[in-house]
């Protein structure tokens with residue numbers, strides 16, 4: 733099974749959407765990732781089941 737899932741997120745600063753790879757093998761994931769467009773830090777929370785991302789929450793870090 734492939735636990736790395738490409739997931740589209742929307743930057744809360746600039747509104748641009750881009751894809752990021754999420755490791756779903758450990759369940760829910762909280763991380764901070766810099767926007768690929770405006771480079772500001774986005775606080776991300778992924779609700780995961782192994783092999784699948786159920787929902788994405790993004791907010792300003």
Ligand SMILES: [Zn+2]
Pocket residue numbers: 743744745746747748767768769770771772
């Ligand atoms: Zn951005």
